[in-house]
Amino acid sequence: MLVNYVLLLNLLWLAYGLPAATVSEQTDMADQAQTDKETKLSLEAYYKNLEESYMYGHCIMKPNTDHSVPNQIRGSVDFRQPLHGGPTEIKVNLEGFEITDELTKHGFNIHEYGDLSQGCSSAGPHFNPFGVVHGSPRDSPEYRHFGDLGNVKENGNGQVIASTKDYLVSLLGPFSILGRSVVVHAGEDDLGRGDNDESLKTGNAGPRLACCTVGLSDGSRWK
Ligand SMILES: [Cu+2]
Numbered sequence: 001m002l003v004n005y006v007l008l009l010n011l012l013w014l015a016y017g018l019p020a021a022t023v024s025e026q027t028d029m030a031d032q033a034q035t036d037k038e039t040k041l042s043l044e045a046y047y048k049n050l051e052e053s054y055m056y057g058h059c060i061m062k063p064n065t066d067h068s069v070p071n072q073i074r075g076s077v078d079f080r081q082p083l084h085g086g087p088t089e090i091k092v093n094l095e096g097f098e099i100t101d102e103l104t105k106h107g108f109n110i111h112e113y114g115d116l117s118q119g120c121s122s123a124g125p126h127f128n129p130f131g132v133v134h135g136s137p138r139d140s141p142e143y144r145h146f147g148d149l150g151n152v153k154e155n156g157n158g159q160v161i162a163s164t165k166d167y168l169v170s171l172l173g174p175f176s177i178l179g180r181s182v183v184v185h186a187g188e189d190d191l192g193r194g195d196n197d198e199s200l201k202t203g204n205a206g207p208r209l210a211c212c213t214v215g216l217s218d219g220s221r222w223k
């Protein structure tokens, strides 16, 4: 009985199987062309969307919890980078700098860690994935840390309102600054030109006045 059943199935396959397979193959090819067309259209839309879309980072600056630091810096640092890559735009908006001292330029860097549990000191050193020397954001990547952003300058009201663009600071990829921190220093960063060892490590920018951890955000804070 089983043998007969198998034979019947074989006969049915011979009678209908082949032509049926051919028809279904033609249908699949037509479907494939349609799918390819739709995929191409959706990829075009996808890349167009990438060109017009950004990733945003936001960081709320707070005074260093080491209270020996007199300045009470507060404000925000915002980042924006196209989703397909390219330079990151950075906007800095800070207040609370001491206006009676002579210090108007302040070292401003991305530091390796976003851990601020021990104040700004647990942020670690400047973000420097390739172990190179400290420098200026205008130096080539062999002579600057990824995190080196030079100095910000305060105005007469003790505020910093600044914007810049950087090719190494990135929200995307393996060297993303997400989860790392921004630190503003008490003194001026010598950009590696100080002619001493510390200059090539920290730029001699002095104590850390304030810091914040960079997190992802929607674009609503980018104005
Ligand atoms: Cu720093």
Ligand SMILES: [Zn+2]
Binding pocket: 109, 126, 133, 134, 135, 144, 145, 147, 148, 201, 202, 203
């Ligand atoms: Zn550095």
